[in-house]
Amino acid sequence: MSIKNIFIDLDGTILDSKLRLFLLFKHLVPDCDFTFNEYWELKQNMYSHETILIKFYNYNLLEIEYFHNKWNSNIELDHWLHYDTLIEGVHKTFDFLISNNYKLLLLTSRQSKINTKYQLDRLNLTNYFNNILITENKASKYELIKTCNLNGRSMIIGDTGVDIEVGKKFNFTTVSVLSGFRNLNSLNKYNPDYIIENFNQIITILNY
DSSP states (O other), X not given: OXXXXXXXXXXXTXXXXXXXXXXHHHHHOTTOOOOHHHHHHHHHTTOOHHXXXXXXXXXXXXXXHHHHHHHHHHTTSHHHHTTOEEOTTHHHHHHXXXXXXXXXXXXXXXXXXXXXXXXXXXXXXXXGOSEEEEOTTTSOHHHHHHTSOOOSEEEEEESSHHHHHHHHHTTOEEEEETTSSOOHHHHHTTOOSEEESSGGGHHHHHTO
């Protein structure tokens, strides 16, 4: 496969952020009695927080708005980011990609550039990337890709339908991972070129 550029999502793709999101939800919804697995079964089946709050906790619109405001202001604070863990084996996979001269570009919908870069440094990820593209609620992933000077074929790897849809607009090879926020049925609806268990299996695709 003659791929040269690889756009890589962050949360759910190379980072396991599930505990962070679950604990923040529990923090903001004190009455929450979901287990970790119950919460993620709902989320992976595309239940929005709004749906969960109405269906299970009878929230009204003002309470939902308050929840969303608190969620957005807390989700990328360093206190919560420390609950993120690397998908096992990620560094080894990055070493392989770098040694084979792939151009790696991080593409994430994070809000805070400062906190994201601090986390990448702490996890020894920064130096793997030729470019770090963060939407910051100012641009879409599509718009960020348009700013890139690309030579050769490209691939995008992510855990949501957004990553697949964006990749298809550019005629990229699209790869979905099951380690993140959507399950197999949800991802199949977007018809990616490949669906893999986790980021490390990208080596098999590239060697195909």
